Amino acid sequence: MIRPSPDVVKAIAITMRQYPEVLNWLGEWQRHELDRLPNVTQNVAFAQGRCQVLGEMYKLAQQAPDLVAEPMRGS
DSSP states (O other), rough: OOOOOHHHHHHHHHHHOOOOOHHHHHHHHHHHHHHHGGOOOHHHHHHHHHHHHHHHHHHHHHHHHHHHHHHHHOO
């Protein structure tokens, strides 16, 4: 994944704080894709890639509020 700029991480953090249902939706989508993965017969690599990207997006969205708050804790 391309490392997002601090501004993008901040925007994601704000979104996660104000709209936690977005994180829930990303998590549900990720679980749905992972549950379907064993049954994929065509384009397995594509399905695996989608699972990986969703996993990274979910992880970023989940950690963004803490990542933004870290510099403030050190001050």
